[in-house]
Amino acid sequence: MASPAFPLRLALAAALLCAASPAFAQATRTWVSGVGDDVNPCSRTAPCRTFAGALPKTASGGEIDALDAGDFGPVTVTRSVTLDGRGVGRVLAEDAHAVVVNAPGATVVLRNLSLQGARSGLDGLRVLAARSVRVEDSRVSGFTGDGLRFTPDAGGQLLLRNVSSADNAGAGLRVGSLSGSAVAFLERASLQRGSQGLVVEAGGRATAYDVTASGNAGAGLGVRASGAGASAELNVERAQLSHNALALEAVGLRGASAQVRLSRATALGSSLAPTRLAGEGSLGSYGNNRLDGLGAAACTLEPAALAPAALETAYGPVELALRGGLGRAQLSLTGALPRGMQASGGVLEGTPTEGGDFPLTLTGTDDNGCSVQRSLVLSVPCPATSVDPDSVPGATAGEPYEGPLFSHTGAQAPSTLQLMGTLPIGLGLVDGRLKGLPTQPGTFLFRVGATDAHRCAAERSYTLEVVRPADYQDTTAQLSATPSPAAYGQSLTLTARLAVASGEPTGSVAFFATQGAGPERALGVAPVSARGASLVAPSLEPGAYSLRAVYSGDAHFSGAEAPALALKVSPAQTQTALASAGPVDLDTPARLSATVTSSGAAGTPTGLVTFREGERVLGSAALDAAGVATLEASLLGAGTHSLVAAYAGAERYLPSTSAPLAQEVRSARVEAQGCGCSEASAPGLASPLLLLALRALRRRRRTEGGERAP
Incomplete structure (x- = not known):
C-alpha cells in the first residue's frame, strides 16, 4: 500500500509547476485593458496595461487584443505579432513614435487602432525592418512627423486597407528604402491635411486603389527620387484629389527616375497647379482622368525668383520644375552661372566663388503642348570693399x-x-x-x-x-609715314619731328597703330636725335590704320603726342606667269603650271588659280608653298589653243592674270575598221563627238597592242 505522503508530495510539486509557468511561457493570444497591469500574465482575466508590457509575454506570430477602451502606450515591435485595438484601443505617443517596427523577416499586423500624436508625437507608425506590415481599419493623426513611415532599409511589403492618416505635419504616408525595395499597396486609404498625402521616395514602389488625398500643403500623391540609378514609382487606379496645393508630383533629380501612372483619377481645386514635374519625373495618363487646370495655357515654371546666394557658402539645391505639365518635362537653364555653381539633373546648386548679378533664362516644355520661359537673376552680393x-x-x-x-x-x-x-x-x-x-x-x-x-x-x-618747373619747355610733335599709302610687304618708315623753342630734346618716341576698331598695337620705340625719331615699322596687314607717336619728354622738355595720322595699306601687287610642258597629242592632257609672285617682301601668295581657254574654264588649282598651281587640261581639237591663268587674289594679295599662252595640240592618226585616216584631214571629223569616239577607239587599240603612237 502506498504511503499517504506520496500523493501530497505529488500535488505540491504540481502546484509549484503551475505557479512558475506564467513567468516563462508565452501565450499565442494576450490581452490589454485600460485597467490592466503589466505585471499580470496578460490573460483575458488578468490583462496587461500596455502593448509594450504584453509583447514579451506573447509568442512570435501571436496576437494582442484590447479588452476595452484605453491608451496602450508606445510600443517597439521586434517579432511577428498582431496588435488589434478592436475599435477601442488607442496608442498615444507624446514626444515619441507611436509604433516602431524593427523586426527583420517578421510579419506585423496592426488592426482597429487609433494612433494619436497629440501634436507632439514623432511618427505614427515607423517601420525600420520587416518582411511585411499590414495596417487595417485604423486612424493615425496629430504627429509632428509622418503619419505612416514605411522606410525599411532592406525593403519589405506594406498593405494598407481602410486607413485614415490626417492632420500630421509630415506626409500621410511615406514609402522608400535605402538599399532594398519597399512595396506598398493601398486600398480605400484617406490621406488628409498633411505636408503631403502619399510620397514615394527612392527605392519605393506603390500601388494605390480608391484613395482620397485632400487638403495637403504639398502634393496629394507624388514620387521623388534623387541620384543616378535611384527610382520611385506610383500606380494609381481611382483617386479623389481635392484642394491640395498640387494634385500630383513627379520629381526625379540628378539622374533618378520618378514615374506616376494614373487612371480614373479626379483632381479638383489645386491651389498651385494640378501637376508638378522636375528632372526626370514623368506623369503618364491613360486618358480617363479629370485634372482641372491642366493644359498648355496653364503651364508655369518654378522658381518664380532666385534667392540671393552668399560667397563661399553652399547654395540650393533649387529645383527647376514645370507646373501644369503632363508626360515628361524638358527644362533648361541657360546663361552664365557664377564659378562654383551648376544647373544639371533638374537642380541649381553649388558653392559660388564669384560675386555679381547673373541673368539666366529658364525654359520648359512637356509632352502636352506646354512651352514657357522665364527670366531669372541669381545675385551673389559682394562684401563692401x-x-x-x-x-x-x-x-x-x-x-x-x-x-x-x-x-x-x-x-x-x-x-x-x-x-x-x-x-x-x-x-x-x-x-x-x-x-x-x-x-x-x-x-x-x-x-x-x-x-x-x-x-x-x-x-x-x-x-x-x-x-611745371620755371625752366620747363613745351614740346609739339608731328608724325609722317613713307610711303603713304602703303602696300602689304612694303617697308614703312615712321618719322616724328619735335618742335621746341630752344635746345635739343632727349628721350624717345613710341609709335603705335590701330586697325579699325581693333586693339592698339605697339610698333616700336626710337631714340630722339636732332629733334626727331624714325622707325622702320614691321609690315602691316592690308586695311585702314590710325597711327600715333608719343614723345617721352625729359628733364627739360615736356612730353608730347603727335596728332593721329591715317594710313591705308593695300594688298600687295602680284604677277601671274603661265607655262606648259610643251606640245601634246590630241588625246593627251596638257600639263599647265601657273606661278604667282608678289612684289617686295610680301611673301608667297596663297589662293586659287583658274585656267581658261576663252570663256571655257579648264579647271582650278590651289597655289602650293612655292606659289605654283598645276593642272592637267584636256583640249578639244588639233591646232593652237590660247590659254590664260587668272589668280583670284587673297586678303594680302591683289588678283592678276597671265599673258596668253599658245598651246599646240598635234593631230593624231587612227585606224577605224581597217581604214587609215587623220583626224585633221578626215571629212566631218571636226565634230567634237566624233573626235572623242576616235580617241576612244585608238586607246582601245593601244590596249590590244595593235597601234603605236606616230
Whole structure:
C-alpha cells in the first residue's frame, strides 16, 4: 500500500509547476485593458496595461487584443505579432513614435487602432525592418512627423486597407528604402491635411486603389527620387484629389527616375497647379482622368525668383520644375552661372566663388503642348570693399615720381588693379603704384579699379597735379609715314619731328597703330636725335590704320603726342606667269603650271588659280608653298589653243592674270575598221563627238597592242 505522503508530495510539486509557468511561457493570444497591469500574465482575466508590457509575454506570430477602451502606450515591435485595438484601443505617443517596427523577416499586423500624436508625437507608425506590415481599419493623426513611415532599409511589403492618416505635419504616408525595395499597396486609404498625402521616395514602389488625398500643403500623391540609378514609382487606379496645393508630383533629380501612372483619377481645386514635374519625373495618363487646370495655357515654371546666394557658402539645391505639365518635362537653364555653381539633373546648386548679378533664362516644355520661359537673376552680393589710399600726392614735371601703393581693402586676395583715365606722359601703374618720370604739367583725372579673387570690384577717383618747373619747355610733335599709302610687304618708315623753342630734346618716341576698331598695337620705340625719331615699322596687314607717336619728354622738355595720322595699306601687287610642258597629242592632257609672285617682301601668295581657254574654264588649282598651281587640261581639237591663268587674289594679295599662252595640240592618226585616216584631214571629223569616239577607239587599240603612237 502506498504511503499517504506520496500523493501530497505529488500535488505540491504540481502546484509549484503551475505557479512558475506564467513567468516563462508565452501565450499565442494576450490581452490589454485600460485597467490592466503589466505585471499580470496578460490573460483575458488578468490583462496587461500596455502593448509594450504584453509583447514579451506573447509568442512570435501571436496576437494582442484590447479588452476595452484605453491608451496602450508606445510600443517597439521586434517579432511577428498582431496588435488589434478592436475599435477601442488607442496608442498615444507624446514626444515619441507611436509604433516602431524593427523586426527583420517578421510579419506585423496592426488592426482597429487609433494612433494619436497629440501634436507632439514623432511618427505614427515607423517601420525600420520587416518582411511585411499590414495596417487595417485604423486612424493615425496629430504627429509632428509622418503619419505612416514605411522606410525599411532592406525593403519589405506594406498593405494598407481602410486607413485614415490626417492632420500630421509630415506626409500621410511615406514609402522608400535605402538599399532594398519597399512595396506598398493601398486600398480605400484617406490621406488628409498633411505636408503631403502619399510620397514615394527612392527605392519605393506603390500601388494605390480608391484613395482620397485632400487638403495637403504639398502634393496629394507624388514620387521623388534623387541620384543616378535611384527610382520611385506610383500606380494609381481611382483617386479623389481635392484642394491640395498640387494634385500630383513627379520629381526625379540628378539622374533618378520618378514615374506616376494614373487612371480614373479626379483632381479638383489645386491651389498651385494640378501637376508638378522636375528632372526626370514623368506623369503618364491613360486618358480617363479629370485634372482641372491642366493644359498648355496653364503651364508655369518654378522658381518664380532666385534667392540671393552668399560667397563661399553652399547654395540650393533649387529645383527647376514645370507646373501644369503632363508626360515628361524638358527644362533648361541657360546663361552664365557664377564659378562654383551648376544647373544639371533638374537642380541649381553649388558653392559660388564669384560675386555679381547673373541673368539666366529658364525654359520648359512637356509632352502636352506646354512651352514657357522665364527670366531669372541669381545675385551673389559682394562684401563692401574699397580702393585705398583716398588721394595721391602731386608731382613735378621732369622729376622722378613714386606714389603710394594702391590696395583693395576688405577683398579676397589676390586682387588685380586697372587704371582708367589719363595720366601724364611718362607715368604709369607699375607694381601697384604710380611710377615714372612725368613730363606733362597739368591736372589729370583718373580712376583705379580693383577686382579680387571673387570678381568683386571697387574703384576710386583720383586727381594728380603735375607742377611745371620755371625752366620747363613745351614740346609739339608731328608724325609722317613713307610711303603713304602703303602696300602689304612694303617697308614703312615712321618719322616724328619735335618742335621746341630752344635746345635739343632727349628721350624717345613710341609709335603705335590701330586697325579699325581693333586693339592698339605697339610698333616700336626710337631714340630722339636732332629733334626727331624714325622707325622702320614691321609690315602691316592690308586695311585702314590710325597711327600715333608719343614723345617721352625729359628733364627739360615736356612730353608730347603727335596728332593721329591715317594710313591705308593695300594688298600687295602680284604677277601671274603661265607655262606648259610643251606640245601634246590630241588625246593627251596638257600639263599647265601657273606661278604667282608678289612684289617686295610680301611673301608667297596663297589662293586659287583658274585656267581658261576663252570663256571655257579648264579647271582650278590651289597655289602650293612655292606659289605654283598645276593642272592637267584636256583640249578639244588639233591646232593652237590660247590659254590664260587668272589668280583670284587673297586678303594680302591683289588678283592678276597671265599673258596668253599658245598651246599646240598635234593631230593624231587612227585606224577605224581597217581604214587609215587623220583626224585633221578626215571629212566631218571636226565634230567634237566624233573626235572623242576616235580617241576612244585608238586607246582601245593601244590596249590590244595593235597601234603605236606616230
